[in-house]
Amino acid sequence: MVASSLLRSLTRRGCAGPAAFSRYYRHHQHPFSTAASAAGAQSEAGWGFPGLGPTAKGEKARVVVLGTGWAGSRLMKDLDTGGYDVVCAAPRNHMVFTPLLASTCVGTLEFRSVAEPLARIQPAVSKSPGSHFFLARCTGVDPDAHTIDCETVTDGQKDALEPWKFKVAYDKLVFACGAEASTFGIHGVADNAVFLREVHHAQEIRRRLLLNLMLSEVPGISEEEKRKLLHCVVVGGGPTGVEFSGELSDFIIRDVKQRYSHVKDYIHVTLIEANEILSSFDVRLRQYAAKQLVKSGVRLVRGIVKDVQPNKLILDNGEEVPYGVLVWSTGVGASSFVKSLPFPKSPGGSFFNDGRIGVDEWLRVPSVQDVYAIGDCSGFLESTGKEVLPALAQVAERQGKYLAQLLNHVMKAGGGHATSAAEVDIGPPFVYKHLGSMATVGRYKALVDLRQSKVG
Amino acid sequence: MVASSLLRSLTRRGCAGPAAFSRYYRHHQHPFSTAASAAGAQSEAGWGFPGLGPTAKGEKARVVVLGTGWAGSRLMKDLDTGGYDVVCAAPRNHMVFTPLLASTCVGTLEFRSVAEPLARIQPAVSKSPGSHFFLARCTGVDPDAHTIDCETVTDGQKDALEPWKFKVAYDKLVFACGAEASTFGIHGVADNAVFLREVHHAQEIRRRLLLNLMLSEVPGISEEEKRKLLHCVVVGGGPTGVEFSGELSDFIIRDVKQRYSHVKDYIHVTLIEANEILSSFDVRLRQYAAKQLVKSGVRLVRGIVKDVQPNKLILDNGEEVPYGVLVWSTGVGASSFVKSLPFPKSPGGSFFNDGRIGVDEWLRVPSVQDVYAIGDCSGFLESTGKEVLPALAQVAERQGKYLAQLLNHVMKAGGGHATSAAEVDIGPPFVYKHLGSMATVGRYKALVDLRQSKVG
Missing domain, CATH: 3.50.50.100 (FAD/NAD(P)-binding domain)
Structure with missing residues (x-):
């Protein structure tokens, strides 16, 4: 019942099969081409490629979260699913309690003890008709069209699905995609x-x-x-x-x-x-x-x-x-995906800070509407006058909590849907208090x- | 201390490095060539290739067990390590409680709940100086020289050891290497x-x-x-x-x-x-x-x-x-390794019975001395007048228990060492009583x- 109504809703929102998809992509190669995306989003079938189309006014607004780490998981846990649909796209379906990971290598802890499925952190993603978890990587973002491009992650699993591309429209987009282990370019x-x-x-x-x-x-x-x-x-x-x-x-x-x-x-x-x-x-x-x-x-x-x-x-x-x-x-540094994003970056200074998505004191990406970045993938812009915070679970988790409050507040003030939050008071800025190490x-x-x- | 004394004992028993090994193998290609093996075993350095040489009279006798399934694990559990050194060569270091495996696929049980490390079943293999577990496959047996050829199993692990060949001399050899999943030759x-x-x-x-x-x-x-x-x-x-x-x-x-x-x-x-x-x-x-x-x-x-x-x-x-x-x-059938062994086989009849190592009523391989076979890899010879038993955990476990008693009895009667059991009374034959399914x-x-x- 739920599944078939979901399918109806997908169809209504303009899902189409692979043929339509490849047709779209043949014409519009570059994921960041605003013209192309706009054309796609406005094509007569609504979209003309597979994905989740824009939400309507009467529906819940959709928060799209990229990542299931400390920042993203805390954010999704605290989001008010009465007013928001939560859609998460990430290459793993669980949060890892990273400080205990070392203990699992030698059998002190079981692996399952340090991993928590997202569906348990935020049950809506597996139950609510408009909330989803997609095992997928974001490959591009179009802030003007309010859409992201995604591709499924199958980790070399033969016989599974071929990598499948789709788009998701967002009302709010949160980058919480973390950083990469840094190798400093050392060979091997x-x-x-x-x-x-x-x-x-x-x-x-x-x-x-x-x-x-x-x-x-x-x-x-x-x-x-x-x-x-x-x-x-x-x-x-x-x-x-x-x-x-x-x-x-x-x-x-x-x-x-x-x-x-x-x-x-x-x-x-x-x-x-x-x-x-x-x-x-x-x-x-x-x-x-x-x-x-x-x-x-x-x-x-x-x-x-x-x-x-x-x-x-x-x-x-x-x-x-x-x-x-x-x-x-x-240590970790900005991932190549984050580096490739067309947003201003936080000031470099050290290897670890270089290339993070620049945010203002409310963790917003200031050059665009409805886009936020939290955790290791983000850093305060120079204009904030604040230092880039260290890549710690403590920072990420606190930012996730803060942003959930902000978004819940915005939603309740009527600013949940895309481009409708400009007039809403968003409350106090994020303040980080280090509790110790x-x-x-x-x-x-x-x-x-x-x-x-x-x-x- | 233990490790260095082990090393001394290895050296005394004639261990040599890879150079000596490859020299040996260049001259003697065929693992079943009796002349070659005998020459190797009698070479002036004792062996002239890496491995465990024959035990001396004053030392414990060595039971070499191939396999860590129901049969082999039960056998090793019950062997009297006061009189025997236990050496196991198998491609996995644990026993699997196979009837519960299906429950682990869907999370009803944890994987570790159905696997028991051999070192816990028989602690001697990790503690006693002359007992060992080798993560290795047996590639051949020389019943006259009382030796087996082995090769390490690394399962494609890069950076680990290159496949390493060695020999192990046995006083008693027990095949407990199970069977293979049968595909009936169906493509794909x-x-x-x-x-x-x-x-x-x-x-x-x-x-x-x-x-x-x-x-x-x-x-x-x-x-x-x-x-x-x-x-x-x-x-x-x-x-x-x-x-x-x-x-x-x-x-x-x-x-x-x-x-x-x-x-x-x-x-x-x-x-x-x-x-x-x-x-x-x-x-x-x-x-x-x-x-x-x-x-x-x-x-x-x-x-x-x-x-x-x-x-x-x-x-x-x-x-x-x-x-x-x-x-x-x-279902399962005889593995290609078992089929390749130069021993008489149990009568075919069905696909599942074909090619098992033929044993007499005491689970001995009758054509040679000091060799036994238990579990799915073995079957009664036609001459016993008994039916080949089904490939069940129940059969394998009971055979392991029986053979441990037989070998312990033989050892106590002074027949533990190679070729010394001919005169010893080995007690009653194995009788299988099916307890139900x-x-x-x-x-x-x-x-x-x-x-x-x-x-x-």
């Missing part, structure tokens, strides 16, 4: 290292660890080969790298000695950092963390990685470091830095 | 269908199911495409196929209606069987099962699959059946067939 990182940002990364690390533990037990393998297979190298001494190193050494002390006692003396952890570990923490906490890590058997190396090859990496002093598992965690270092020990700072 | 099965025998199969089915549920929600997809994506086809009406169909329909009734209500009316399950479903069960139970399945929405199709293509299969009456997920569960059909309903039969 993407091919050989594992990041630690998604559940499948943690699964891959766990799989490699256990596989190498088993392979190192095979008879006749040289001592050198064993040490290589069981050398876990972590590059990047931020909280993630430090926490993962701590978890790894816990795993070695607790589990490997018990369950892989034949090879327990061959496993080692090295943490490579170009500067200080945990540089954002107070100096005494940093020193404590370093001492704890060394005590747990982690080798701390100050160095810069120059090149990464399949079984070894090269430091800038020429030293070769053979490894069995390489985890890369040197925490990092575990293994063996049930952790650092807490409570020097409070009020930024923004 | 291996490429397009998922079996339901390993944890990764269940993971793959779950992944495809959830992916297709999400993809079917994408706007603009045709009704036909949606029905195809969400059509789950199960081929094979044995207990596995029936139980999986039941779990699937439970999943649809309970979870899909709730969590994917937009597309709930498009998902369907079809069970294809050439003959009767659950043919080994009593006729009234079969009828009850069929009724229950139909009631839960499963479409039962009597037909023979002729060809399997990426998104559809063709029945022998020409009917085309489009599918989104295809699960293949038409069970199959769930979903909705907390199950069949139990208690017609007892004493075979053997």
Whole structure:
């Protein structure tokens, strides 16, 4: 019943099959061509390509959210679905509780414990007729037509759907698509290292660890080969790298000695950092963390990685470091999609801030209507006079919460639909209050830095 | 300490590096060439290739077990590690509780609940200096030299070890390597269908199911495409196929209606069987099962699959059946490795029995010394006058238990080492008593067939 009424509503809003779609795309190649999009949106069939067409005045307004991270998930959780339909397009259908990801690599936590399905965070996406989750990547945005282009993500799944393109019209559009792991252009990182940002990364690390533990037990393998297979190298001494190193050494002390006692003396952890570990923490906490890590058997190396090859990496002093598992965690930077967007960017300054979508103090993208950006993909514009906030869960989650309040308020004041919010008072600007930082270092020990700072 | 003493013992037993290994293999290509193996085993360095050499009289005898299924796991669990070293070579390091695998596909059970690491079943393999688990496949056996050839299994893991070959000398060798999913030579099965025998199969089915549920929600997809994506086809009406169909329909009734209500009316399950479903069960139970399945929405199709293509299969009456997920569960047959072994085989009769390693009433391979076979890879020789037992967990587990008792008894009587058991009384032969069969059909309903039969 629901499904068929949904279909009717799709049809009414101008959905068409693949033929119409390819016809549209043959004529209008460039996704950012305003003329083309406008022509498409105004074609006589309403749209002339598959997707969700604009909402009508009597219907709920549609908030389109790109991303299911800390920012997007909190936003969708708090949106008032009495007045809004929530449509989310993202390459994953769950939120990841990233600070606990390191613990899943070694079995301290189950993978499902750190992932929460979006449908549980915001049930409307699976139940309400006008709300949806689409497993898709946004490929372009047309702020004038108030539409985005999307393409399904199938992750190489054969037999599934061919990548399928569609458009979604929005009343409000929120970029919450996060950042990318930064490799600083170092050769071989993407091919050989594992990041630690998604559940499948943690699964891959766990799989490699256990596989190498088993392979190192095979008879006749040289001592050198064993040490290589069981050398876990972590590059990047931020909280993630430090926490993962701590978890790894816990795993070695607790589990490997018990369950892989034949090879327990061959496993080692090295943490490579170009500067200080945990540089954002107070100096005494940093020193404590370093001492704890060394005590747990982690080798701390100050160095810069120059090149990464399949079984070894090269430091800038020429030293070769053979490894069995390489985890890369040197922070994040703007994704190429975010960089490609036709919006002003937040000021660069550092590698990590460069290229983020610039927002004003209300987290709006000021050059266009009804577009917002929150979390790691966004940063305050220079004109706000505020510093770009760090790429932290704490910031993203707070921004999601703030923006939900703002949008709910706007909707209640009659500004929910596209281009109707200009006259509405949107309340106070976003103010970030840093509550402190925490990092575990293994063996049930952790650092807490409570020097409070009020930024923004 | 343990590791270094292990290394000493490996060296003493004649382990050598890859160079020596390749030298050996250059001269002696054929793994079954007795002359070559004997020459190798008697070469002046003891062995001249990597591996575990023969045990000495004062040491524990070594039982080499190939496989970690029902038969092998039960055997290793019960082996007396006071007198035996246990060495297991298998492509997976855990036992799978196969009857519950179907429940993990739809989230009723967690994957880890149905897999038990071998190191927990028999802790000696990770702790005792002479006991090991090797993640490796056996590639050949030399019964005269009492050695097997092995090659590590890395499952396409790049950056891990190159496939590594080694030999293991045995005092007792037990084939417990199971059978293979049978495809009856039907084109396209291996490429397009998922079996339901390993944890990764269940993971793959779950992944495809959830992916297709999400993809079917994408706007603009045709009704036909949606029905195809969400059509789950199960081929094979044995207990596995029936139980999986039941779990699937439970999943649809309970979870899909709730969590994917937009597309709930498009998902369907079809069970294809050439003959009767659950043919080994009593006729009234079969009828009850069929009724229950139909009631839960499963479409039962009597037909023979002729060809399997990426998104559809063709029945022998020409009917085309489009599918989104295809699960293949038409029983098992002897693996190509088992077929290649130079031992007499159990009588064929049916596809499922053909090519199993022939054993006598004590589960010994009679033509050679110290070699046994249990579980799905073995079958009684014609000379025993007994029927080949069905490929059931029940049979395999009972055989593992029996053989552990036999081997423990032999060891205590002084026959633990190679070629020393000829004079030892080995006790009563194996007798199989069927305790009954069970199959769930979903909705907390199950069949139990208690017609007892004493075979053997």
